[in-house]
Amino acid sequence: MTAGSCRTTLTLGRGDTVRFSILGVLSVHDAAPVPIPRTRRPLLAALLLAWPGEVSAQTLMEAAWGDTVGRENALKTAVSQLRRLLNGRVPPARTHAYRLELRPDDTYDLERYRRLAQQGHEHIAVGNHQAAVACLREALALWGDPPLADVPDDPLRLATWRQELLWERKVTQQTLLESRLLLGEHHQLLPEIRKELAEDPLSEPLNALLMRALYRAGYRVEALRRYDTIATLLAQDTAVEPGVRLRRLRDEIAADDVTEPAAGPREVRLTQPSTPGMSTAPPLAQLPPAVTDFTGRAAEIEQLSRHLSAPGAGVPIASIWGPPGVGKSTLAHQVAHLVRPTFPDGQIYVHMAGTSDRPRDIGEVLGEVLPALGASAAYLPATVTARAALYRSLLAGRRVLVVLDDVCDMYQTHPLLPGTPGCAVLLTSRAHLAETASVRTVLLGPLSQQESMSLLGDIIGADRVQSDPAAAADIIEACSGLPLAVRLAGARLLARPDCPLHAFAD
Numbered sequence: 001m002t003a004g005s006c007r008t009t010l011t012l013g014r015g016d017t018v019r020f021s022i023l024g025v026l027s028v029h030d031a032a033p034v035p036i037p038r039t040r041r042p043l044l045a046a047l048l049l050a051w052p053g054e055v056s057a058q059t060l061m062e063a064a065w066g067d068t069v070g071r072e073n074a075l076k077t078a079v080s081q082l083r084r085l086l087n088g089r090v091p092p093a094r095t096h097a098y099r100l101e102l103r104p105d106d107t108y109d110l111e112r113y114r115r116l117a118q119q120g121h122e123h124i125a126v127g128n129h130q131a132a133v134a135c136l137r138e139a140l141a142l143w144g145d146p147p148l149a150d151v152p153d154d155p156l157r158l159a160t161w162r163q164e165l166l167w168e169r170k171v172t173q174q175t176l177l178e179s180r181l182l183l184g185e186h187h188q189l190l191p192e193i194r195k196e197l198a199e200d201p202l203s204e205p206l207n208a209l210l211m212r213a214l215y216r217a218g219y220r221v222e223a224l225r226r227y228d229t230i231a232t233l234l235a236q237d238t239a240v241e242p243g244v245r246l247r248r249l250r251d252e253i254a255a256d257d258v259t260e261p262a263a264g265p266r267e268v269r270l271t272q273p274s275t276p277g278m279s280t281a282p283p284l285a286q287l288p289p290a291v292t293d294f295t296g297r298a299a300e301i302e303q304l305s306r307h308l309s310a311p312g313a314g315v316p317i318a319s320i321w322g323p324p325g326v327g328k329s330t331l332a333h334q335v336a337h338l339v340r341p342t343f344p345d346g347q348i349y350v351h352m353a354g355t356s357d358r359p360r361d362i363g364e365v366l367g368e369v370l371p372a373l374g375a376s377a378a379y380l381p382a383t384v385t386a387r388a389a390l391y392r393s394l395l396a397g398r399r400v401l402v403v404l405d406d407v408c409d410m411y412q413t414h415p416l417l418p419g420t421p422g423c424a425v426l427l428t429s430r431a432h433l434a435e436t437a438s439v440r441t442v443l444l445g446p447l448s449q450q451e452s453m454s455l456l457g458d459i460i461g462a463d464r465v466q467s468d469p470a471a472a473a474d475i476i477e478a479c480s481g482l483p484l485a486v487r488l489a490g491a492r493l494l495a496r497p498d499c500p501l502h503a504f505a506d
Contacts, residue, residue: 017105022048023113023165024144026151034085035200039064041151043078047090047100049385050162051108053414054097110165113139114389117172120179121396122420126243129179136176143169164386171393174205181209186216202233211246215253223253225506234301284346284372284400290337295458295483296451297331300442304335307440308401308424309342315418318426319407325484328428329405331444336403336426343424345398348372350416354408355430362415366391369416388415396420407433452476452486459490464501471501478505 019029026041026048028034036044046055046063055063061071064078079098083090089101102108116139123132147165173196180189193210200206207230214223227250231242241247246414304318311406336347348369352360370380373394376456381387399422407413407429417425433439447455453476457465463474479485 003092013128017107018110019046020102020106021106023109023142023147027419028086030087036085037081038150038489040078040085043082044100045148045151045161047082047098048108049383050108050449051100051102051111051385052410053384054094054099054372057093057096057098060098065502085332112144114144115170116392117168117175118396118419120172120175121393123167124175124179124397129182132179133183136172136179139171139172140176158434160382161386164381164383167381168386168389170200171390173302174203174209177206177209180215181216184216186213190217200238202230204230205240207250208246211249211253217328220253220256224250227253275345276493284348286349286372287347287403288333288349290334294330294334295455296447297334297444300331300444301335301338304331304426304440304442305339308335308339308426311421314421315389315425316440317417317425317427318442319433320442320444321429321432323482324430325481325482326444326446328430328444329385330483332403332405332426332428336401339401339424343399343401345400347401347403349403349405351405352407352412354406354412356406359408359412362412363387366415370394376398389417392419394421398422401426404428407431409433410439446480446482447486449473449476452479452483455483456490459487460493464493469502471505474505475501 017030018034019027021027021029022045025037026045028036028044042064043060046060048267057072057075058068060067060079061075064075065071078224079093084207086100089103089106090098091101116135120132120135123129123135138382146162146171148162177189177196189209190213193206193213197203197206207226211223211226213228214220227242227246230246234240234242242250264363274418277375300320304320308316308320310316320332322328336349340347350360350365350369352365354360363382363384366384370387371393373391373499375390375394381390393420397420400418402423402425404413404416404425404427407427409429409431412432413425413427413433425432427439427463428465432441432443446452453465454471456472456476475489476486479489489504493501
């Protein structure tokens, strides 16, 4: 992508071109409009909103009928009809979930909008506000009003999705206004910001924009009056005072010493309309501690560290896989700590519980991660798709390492993969995650006998191992070179200092 480029394409599958739209009326066009019956529109809307992920059968039934009782056969019939209308783009269900499968030349207006908005944030991160304005304007031009205008919203789930789409648009509108203000368009922006505030008078980002625009246009007193107005409205409606950024701006204007916002990504305030704004998040440093007695794996550490730290146009992804107990998580923690200097904006860590009876719900994971990135926990989007879009927007322009431990498959990771260069992802899994060529996989095998002996000595003391090396070798052999087994054996021996090694080996 060049500095001024805003062009994107979708690259899935093969087939004739189909255009999908939901940012106004829901429509599907091939050579001609594809008629989607009114009763099938909620199903198609749900599949489009979840793309490229899946939608559970239960969610589809709730979206179409508002309940699930006795709807299983009706859902199968409805999905079969959609499959025929869309030339097979709705493949058979997988684990009671459905998905829409776009093909190489297909276009989808929401996907294009999100890519353009993300590119706008990338331009802002490097201070190129001219290119950002071009991308954000092109993104907003894709919208009709309202989204999903011809989809019945009797089920509350669809009404919620529509509100989330409108919130995404509001975020982009505010970001566009900020970039234009930085380009010196304060006079032109005054009526536009006032129009936005008429619809959302409690928005602190919009009020801050209006105060800055008024100040830069020479209306200092009016800018201070605007602060008094928003402070009064917040006190009346929410019983809270303006946030720290708005108070600081008021003080700067009163002192005639306004600090212009920096071009970096943290000035892009992705805030929910009618909320005090983004929360102040602590620095991201979520990695578990690295073990002090780490042994071996020098080649793997070098390979993983080099891949994760290498500069490039994409997001490097590395996966450590192998049998249980072989030390995948321990190696991941070690590597993550070693490459921390490459990711000064922080490290995110999530245990995905992929091999447990209850793998982590992606929506819940994003609900934990987004506040850590600065989003307001009280106003997070409800759907996984919208949360993933916000997640990628908040990571744009940052250098953050994402560590996902105990992943069951790549599908579980998709919403948590950053979308912009500068970030990197480290995964651990018992499975070989080879769904995409962009993942660098490292198969982790057992420790050598020498490495296992060294690890046991680090735990119980080298003198104790050397006192009976034959028995120590028997213990190591029984542990099959698995670091977890060696650590468990070492912990038991450490708790029994008087137990001879040969007795424990027996």
